[in-house]
Amino acid sequence: MTKALSNPHLPFGDQRTAPWYGKSILTVKQFNQDDLKYIFEVAHEMREMVERVGTFDLLKGKILVNLFYEPSTRTASSFTAAMERLGGSVIPINEVKYSSVAKGESLPDTVRSLECYSDVIVLRHPEIGASALAAQYARKPIINAGDGIGEHPTQALLDLFTILEEKGNVDGLTITMVGDLKYGRTVHSLSRLLSLYDVKLNFVSPEILRLPEEIISELESKGIPIQEYALLDQALSESDVLYVTRIQKERFEDPRDYENVKGTYIINSQTLASAREDLVLMHPLPRVGEISMDLDDDPRAAYFRQMEYGMYVRMALLAMVLGKA
Numbered sequence: 143m144t145k146a147l148s149n150p151h152l153p154f155g156d157q158r159t160a161p162w163y164g165k166s167i168l169t170v171k172q173f174n175q176d177d178l179k180y181i182f183e184v185a186h187e188m189r190e191m192v193e194r195v196g197t198f199d200l201l202k203g204k205i206l207v208n209l210f211y212e213p214s215t216r217t218a219s220s221f222t223a224a225m226e227r228l229g230g231s232v233i234p235i236n237e238v239k240y241s242s243v244a245k246g247e248s249l250p251d252t253v254r255s256l257e258c259y260s261d262v263i264v265l266r267h268p269e270i271g272a273s274a275l276a277a278q279y280a281r282k283p284i285i286n287a288g289d290g291i292g293e294h295p296t297q298a299l300l301d302l303f304t305i306l307e308e309k310g311n312v313d314g315l316t317i318t319m320v321g322d323l324k325y326g327r328t329v330h331s332l333s334r335l336l337s338l339y340d341v342k343l344n345f346v347s348p349e350i351l352r353l354p355e356e357i358i359s360e361l362e363s364k365g366i367p368i369q370e371y372a373l374l375d376q377a378l379s380e381s382d383v384l385y386v387t388r389i390q391k392e393r394f395e396d397p398r399d400y401e402n403v404k405g406t407y408i409i410n411s412q413t414l415a416s417a418r419e420d421l422v423l424m425h426p427l428p429r430v431g432e433i434s435m436d437l438d439d440d441p442r443a444a445y446f447r448q449m450e451y452g453m454y455v456r457m458a459l460l461a462m463v464l465g466k467a
């Protein structure tokens with residue numbers, strides 16, 4: 143019999159042997175199918191607990207820092223909700239201009255300071271690779287909450303969880319992503335994660351916002367059938383999932399380029415007339431007009447359910463990296 147289970151300081155078993163204990167979450171490339179199965183099993187348990195008791199003390203005494211160099215509604219608040227549902231607490235630094243970053247403090251120094259007061263840091267930053275850089279210097283786990291136009295791994299995990307919850311499986315599905323595929327970090331992470339499954343991927347975008355060649359090559363090297371389109375109606379009717387993204391004005395170097403492509407895709411009830419009855423319509427949000435509000439009551443519109451699934455997935459991730467799952 144293992145001694146660790148009876149150690150009063152390790153009430154949920156020996157956390158030091160838990161596979162994700164102390165690990166950073168930086169990219170979806172870290173995960174295989176077994177990891178995903180495990181994360182989603184834990185997310186299910188989190189959902190059951192929240193529905194049963196609301197909050198519980200799995201992470202009592204633990205502290206999360208939400209360090210956001212870019213705006214966020216969902217990611218920041220769902221990590222806060224996740225930590226508080228688990229009995230922990232949060233230091234919110236959602237506006238770095240009021241922190242010592244405004245005095246010129248470097249990212250390595252900022253994370254090495256904040257980890258003195260906390261157990262885990264959730265980081266959103268405008269530069270690709272910022273979370274990986276932070277993790278090089280930090281002793282505590284860093285969770286990438288979006289690094290520029292790079293990745294948004296926890297969003298991809300919640301997106302995949304949403305597909306599983308809504309469709310019951312992933313294998314065999316045709317998933318169409320539309321909008322800003324060049325700058326859309328959620329698309330970059332989700333398409334990589336989906337490449338672990340037997341899926342067909344359609345990418346619909348204006349020419350200047352095509353999925354980066356590097357990601358197309360990665361998908362092709364894994365044997366994923368992919369098709370690129372300029373018009374949504376060429377891909378819509380065969381789609382099981384339609385993943386819509388915002389064209390991100392803030393990422394364009396030349397504002398005229400944004401003006402040329404904004405409003406290219408607007409999904410409304412007329413658009414969905416040719417879509418499947420069991421389509422799942424997703425969006426990482428925020429939306430700025432690319433999905434009409436007249437679809438919000440359509441049972442196919444999953445984007446608000448998607449947000450709720452995100453809290454359970456983030457509860458699972460926090461419990462895992464803090465050795466309690």
Ligand code: CP
Binds near residue numbers: 215216217288426428
């Ligand atoms: N989906 C997402 O990352 O939303 P926020 O920018 O509001 O966090």
